[in-house]
Amino acid sequence: MTLQVTKVVGGYSQIPVLKEVTFDVQDGELVGLIGLNGAGKSTTINHIIGLLTPFKGEIKINGVTLNEDKNAYKKQIAYIPETPILYQELTLKEHLEMTMMAYSLDHDKAWKKANHLLNIFRLDNKLDWFPANFSKGMKQKVMIVCAFITEAPLFIIDEPFLGLDPLAVHDLLNLIDEQKAKGASVLMSTHVLDTAEKYCDRFVLLHDGTVKTEGTLPELRKALPDAGESLDDIYMSMTRADQHE
Amino acid sequence: MNNLYRQRLSSHLKEMFKYLRLVFNDHFVFALLIFIGGLGYAYSNGLKELQPNLWWAKPVIVIVLLLVLQIGRFATLYQDADVVFLLPKEAEVRQYLKGARAYSESLAVVYELFGMFVLLPFIQVTDAMSVFDLALIAVAQLLLKDSLFSLAIIRRFQVKSVWLKASSWFKWVVPLVILLAGVYGMPIIGAVLALALSIGLRVADRRYDAAPFDWWQAITLENNRMMGVYRFFNLFTNVPMLKGAAKRRRYLDWLLNIVKIAPKNTYLYLYSRGIVRSGEFSGLYSRLTILGMILLYFVRGTWLPVALAALFLYLIGFQLIPFYWQFDDIVFTHLYPIGEKQRVNSFRRLMFSLTGITAVLFLIMVFVANQNWQVALIALVVELVEVVLMVQYYLPLRLRKKK
Numbered sequence: 001m002t003l004q005v006t007k008v009v010g011g012y013s014q015i016p017v018l019k020e021v022t023f024d025v026q027d028g029e030l031v032g033l034i035g036l037n038g039a040g041k042s043t044t045i046n047h048i049i050g051l052l053t054p055f056k057g058e059i060k061i062n063g064v065t066l067n068e069d070k071n072a073y074k075k076q077i078a079y080i081p082e083t084p085i086l087y088q089e090l091t092l093k094e095h096l097e098m099t100m101m102a103y104s105l106d107h108d109k110a111w112k113k114a115n116h117l118l119n120i121f122r123l124d125n126k127l128d129w130f131p132a133n134f135s136k137g138m139k140q141k142v143m144i145v146c147a148f149i150t151e152a153p154l155f156i157i158d159e160p161f162l163g164l165d166p167l168a169v170h171d172l173l174n175l176i177d178e179q180k181a182k183g184a185s186v187l188m189s190t191h192v193l194d195t196a197e198k199y200c201d202r203f204v205l206l207h208d209g210t211v212k213t214e215g216t217l218p219e220l221r222k223a224l225p226d227a228g229e230s231l232d233d234i235y236m237s238m239t240r241a242d243q244h245e
Numbered sequence: 246m247n248n249l250y251r252q253r254l255s256s257h258l259k260e261m262f263k264y265l266r267l268v269f270n271d272h273f274v275f276a277l278l279i280f281i282g283g284l285g286y287a288y289s290n291g292l293k294e295l296q297p298n299l300w301w302a303k304p305v306i307v308i309v310l311l312l313v314l315q316i317g318r319f320a321t322l323y324q325d326a327d328v329v330f331l332l333p334k335e336a337e338v339r340q341y342l343k344g345a346r347a348y349s350e351s352l353a354v355v356y357e358l359f360g361m362f363v364l365l366p367f368i369q370v371t372d373a374m375s376v377f378d379l380a381l382i383a384v385a386q387l388l389l390k391d392s393l394f395s396l397a398i399i400r401r402f403q404v405k406s407v408w409l410k411a412s413s414w415f416k417w418v419v420p421l422v423i424l425l426a427g428v429y430g431m432p433i434i435g436a437v438l439a440l441a442l443s444i445g446l447r448v449a450d451r452r453y454d455a456a457p458f459d460w461w462q463a464i465t466l467e468n469n470r471m472m473g474v475y476r477f478f479n480l481f482t483n484v485p486m487l488k489g490a491a492k493r494r495r496y497l498d499w500l501l502n503i504v505k506i507a508p509k510n511t512y513l514y515l516y517s518r519g520i521v522r523s524g525e526f527s528g529l530y531s532r533l534t535i536l537g538m539i540l541l542y543f544v545r546g547t548w549l550p551v552a553l554a555a556l557f558l559y560l561i562g563f564q565l566i567p568f569y570w571q572f573d574d575i576v577f578t579h580l581y582p583i584g585e586k587q588r589v590n591s592f593r594r595l596m597f598s599l600t601g602i603t604a605v606l607f608l609i610m611v612f613v614a615n616q617n618w619q620v621a622l623i624a625l626v627v628e629l630v631e632v633v634l635m636v637q638y639y640l641p642l643r644l645r646k647k648k
Contacts, residue, residue, distance in 0.1 A: 049580055075582035085576050087515070089491040089522040094514075101511040102581035130491060 002027050002076075002154050002185035003048065008057035010047050016055060017043045021211055023204045025154070025185040030176060032196040033189040034235060035206035041189040042082070044206065045158055048187070049079050061154055075103065078152035082159040082189075084139030086132045092142060093127040099146045110149050117145040120171050136163040148175055155179060157188040161195060173199055197231035205238060212238055250344035253322040264478040280540060288366075295370050302371035306364065307424045310382075313360030314389055314420055317353030319397035321345045323467040328460040338458045342401075346394055353390050361386065374432070381432035388439035389420045395446035401463040402456040409449060479525055491522040511583055512591035519571055520595065526568050533561045534603045541610040550615060551624045554607040555631055562600050562635045566643050568592075589644060597636045604628040 003025040011017035018040050025031045035041050046052045048059055050066045050073065058065055066073045090098065100110045118124040121141040126134075131142045140163050147155065155176070161169055176186055176199070190196050196203070203220060205212040213223055220234050221227070227237035268274060295302075322345065331338075361383050368374060374382075396415050404410065419442060427435020475484045501521060504514050520526050537557035544550045569592050572578045608628060612621040 049576075051576065051579055071582040071584060073582075074580055077580060079576070079580055081576060087519070087572065087575060089519045090515070091493075094518060097506055098511065098515060101506060101508050101514060102577075102583055104508040104582075107506065130493070132491065 002029075002062055003187060004060040005044070005048065006057050006059070008044075008047060008054045008059060010052055010054040010057075011043060012052065017209050018047070018054075019209045020057065021206070021209070022057075023211055023214055025187050027153075027185055028180045028183050029201045030180055030186045030188060030199060032200035032203045033187055033206060034191075034193070034196065034203055034231075035189075036239060039206040040209040041206055042158065043209075045156055045187075045189060049077055049156055050074060076153050078147040078150040078155045080140075080143045080147045080155070080157045080160055082162075084136065084143050086139060086142065088130070088132045090130070091128050092123065092131050095131060095142060095146055096149065099149060103150045103152075105149065105151070113149050114145060117148055117175075120175075121145060121168060137165055137168065140164055141168060144172060144175070148179070153184050155184060155186040155188075157186060159190050160188065161190060161192045169195070193232045193235060194230070203231065205235065207239065247340055247344050250322065250341050250348075254344070254348055257320070257322055261474075264484070268478060280536070283543065292366055292370050295367075297371055297373060299371050302367070303428050306368060306372070307421070307428050309360070309364055310386055310424050310428075311417070311421055313357060313364075314386065314393070315416065316360070317349065317356045317390070318470050318473075319345065319394055319466075320349045320352075320470065321401070321463055321467045323460075323464045325464060325468075328464060332460070335458050339454070342398055346398065350391065350394050353394070354387060357386050357390055358383070378432040381436045382427055385423065385427050385432070385435040385439040388436070388443045389423060392439070392443045392446045393420075395443070395450045399446070399450050399453060401459055401466070402453050403459045404453050404456055415446075476524075476528065479529060484525075490524070492524065494522055497521050508583075509587060510591065511581065512588045513594055515572060515578075516568070516591055516595045520568065520599070523571075526565065526571070529564055530561060530599060530603075533557065533564065534606060537561075537603070538606055538610045541607055542614050545615060547617075547620050547623070550611045550620060551627050554604075554611060554624055555627050558600060558604060558607065558628060558631055559635070561603055562596065562632075562639075565596055565599060566640065569644060570647075589641065592644075593636050593640060596640060597632065600632045600635065604632055 005021055005023050008018055008021045009016045021040070021044060023031070033041050033044065043052070047054055050070075053066075061073055061076045064073050064076075087095065087098070096110075096114050099105070100107060115124065118127070121144065123138070123141060123145065126138075131139055134142065140160070144160070147157075157176075160172060164172065173195075176188075180186065188196075188200070197217065202214070202216050204214050205220075213220055215223065217231060220231070221229070224234050224237060227234040321342065365379070368379065393416060396409070396412065399409050400412060409415075423435055423438045423442065426438055471486075475486050478484050501517055504510050504517050506514070520530070534557075537554070540553060540557070541550055544553055608621060608624055611624045612618075615621070
């Protein structure tokens, strides 16, 4: 089991945003983290990548918590943020080299992989540019390339589809499939429900800091029989029901 | 709209005073005051040796006036979001600019008069002018500045006239001609020409009353101006707003390539590129180093140069330390599976290299100025001890304190 989030209570200040959140991501599984703005998706992600410390509960990646072994824990995560974050002063090539050094990757092997990815995302002729000046979509591609050269067993992807062109969305989904086949786990938060419905193996529906429902699409349908067929229907009925409470 | 400018001005002034307070608290000012005092002293000494009717006196007057004329920019206080939020209020943009002009121009009058005041003794010694003529030159200078503000407003509208948009023409060439006429010819001619220019540009501005406002241009110009202001304050204190675009500086790649690509160099790789390509810290470092070198060139003696070199070296090291946290807002620096210790070591190596280079440059200056092996030797020992103390003991102490 790659990622195990157990009864995590957490947030930014004293007031908890997450209330006993529990879910897991198995090896080779793509789990969609679904929820409204403010439901706690980003907070959950920030706890997993170690920017926030849970007040209660624990998060394990392949059996290791952050407190037990900081570097072993961090080494297992590849993270793609919602808003691309880049070094102003580094070229595209240097971003890749930074990643290789930070994760102690084999230089030649990593470059082979990087060139392949750069080629897919049509960035191979921009190695000497500052990606900080790229468009949103191209910056996002740089984030993807940096994440996918790490060979990390756990990918945390925060809303990857906005700003990417349709071709790149496809390429990203293919890459995720490749990684899954190799046994890596992916946790992806998104609002693009129809894509999520097609590609995710399982869903975690967050609402108001708690896990509302969790499971595969048939399981969700079974849990909410009147809601409808698609993930969109299920999700809408769930949030609506919640507003009436 | 008038209120909006007033509001912005008051928060702008608040911010400026905050920085001014920081500037005048920092011990850097101490060094600067010595520098300015020394300059004043040298100026008054130099004046004593001048005689009237020097051939280069008039060109110097014209050039200084022309340079002083460029001080004091048009502060519109526009912000990036204005292109969205003020767009519907475009009709009232003129009113807003009126407030901006009143503030900017009154500040500029102070600068111009101060420039004249500094130049006055020089004019008196070299070119005995009557008080009336001096006043006329001051009037011409102020009118020229007024023209530049009219031009600044025109530039912020979508004006097609290539003639008016060629800013260097009105900023440099026309004022140069008018100042030449005033200083070489008759001051009254200069004043009349300046008046004509001032009226002419105000009329031209009126003609474009209905032209659409150029939001991008206005915002870019204002951002550039604020950048300059921040950069100035950044000489003395840390300015968080200053996030200039990185410069590639390809010619320094050989220096960066010294850092071998290896996991233990991750942060050294980042820090070295950051310092070379970012405007703020490299600017800070090079300006302080150059200022120190100039100062050391003029200072003679045994202990004074050594003490000044040590002081400047300390200031540079001290100002570099915040660079350690430069990349903290980039989430990946928190995600890298790298211990804090490695990062500290990398930063130490960077600081050692930078202060080391400065120390060598200072040492050369001390030797050139004094031509004395003994003084240079003392400076060498003191600097060496200082660099080691700073990098080995002071830096870790400061880093720990912050946490």
